[in-house]
Amino acid sequence: MRTVYVNGEYLPENEARVSVFDRGFLMADGVYEVTSVLDGKLVDFDGHAVRLDRSLSELSMRAPVTRDELLQIHRELVARNDLTDGLVYLQITRGAPADRDFAFPDPDEVPPTIVLFTQSKPGLADAPAAKTGIKVISIDDIRWGRRDIKTVQLLYPSMGKMMAKAKGCDDAWMVEDGYVTEGTSNNAYIVKDGRIVTRPKSNDILHGITRAAVLRYAAEAQMEVDERPFTLEEAKAADEAFVTSASTFVMPVVEIDGTPVGTGAPGPVAARLREIYLEESRKAAI
Structure with missing residues (x-):
């Protein structure tokens, strides 16, 4: 069973939970990145981090972690899941306000939701x-x-x-x-x-x-x-x-x-x- 990351916690995937009021679930109000892993190492992490910052800025969302913290989370998931070749999926949503509303909340009032998980893809570089x-x-x-x-x-x-x-x-x-x-x-x-x-x-x-x-x-x-x-x-x-x-x-x-x-x-x-x-x-x- 994979270990995933949800809002500051490393959890078994069957224990991961996100609120039913999360705007990513209700409004597709979120952004994501997918970083490849080859030989247990992250490919072009900095490029993905820069684009993530841009996506968040364009949607007036705030980053829930620093870039250094994000790198550490990626590396920790790769290590905990013994990932050699595959992907790390990252998603950040605007979070879960008190109730559903088309108008989104002030980013300083509602913390964003951050989720990461890995996908193993053996032989990723040698795809037929x-x-x-x-x-x-x-x-x-x-x-x-x-x-x-x-x-x-x-x-x-x-x-x-x-x-x-x-x-x-x-x-x-x-x-x-x-x-x-x-x-x-x-x-x-x-x-x-x-x-x-x-x-x-x-x-x-x-x-x-x-x-x-x-x-x-x-x-x-x-x-x-x-x-x-x-x-x-x-x-x-x-x-x-x-x-x-x-x-x-x-x-x-x-x-x-x-x-x-x-x-x-x-x-x-x-x-x-x-x-x-x-x-x-x-x-x-x-």
Whole structure:
């Protein structure tokens, strides 16, 4: 049985409790982060901590712990759960006021709720899908306009994932005004004539921590990167496509809406970026 962290306590998972009045439960009024663990170490913890602070600030929420305390909690959970490869999930909500209300309470009057737990993923870096690639479908992007905030409002992305599964695919790419925004839980890229194309940061997409690292490594490897929107038609005609996220790292996309991308197999750019990312992440993990 896992040990989890709830509001200052380390507890067996079957003893963890959150109030029924918690606004995360009632209003999806909360933010989250997922940090990968490789070889028992945290990957890009600082990047996730910085984005967490930004998400909290954008929603006028306060942090319940300092960054140093947050790092210690992560490390303690990894140790207590003997986690080698996997994930640490963190969620902070606005807390539990006296009763349900659309107007949220003063952040100084109601303490936020903080929950963390681990998920074991043996062989996380050696996922078979990295060698075969994944298949995606396209769906309309009908989410709210602040996708740059990593909130727990994940109903539509979950529905998108299920739409993909119903068609025998792995994921969905969301499309707005003809342009791909992102996947259900990842940033999207195409490769054409050796150039990597991905949507620039804005309120339209999540500012991925893995995205930032991959683009930095691509630049260091002297790969050309073009940060601009790309259409669904461009994606289908690309030489390669891939996604990035904290849990999948760099994952090739080999089919979009039934159309093979490039040769229909993972391409060299995605493969090389995955190799570089894993090598550098292991070196920098803490």
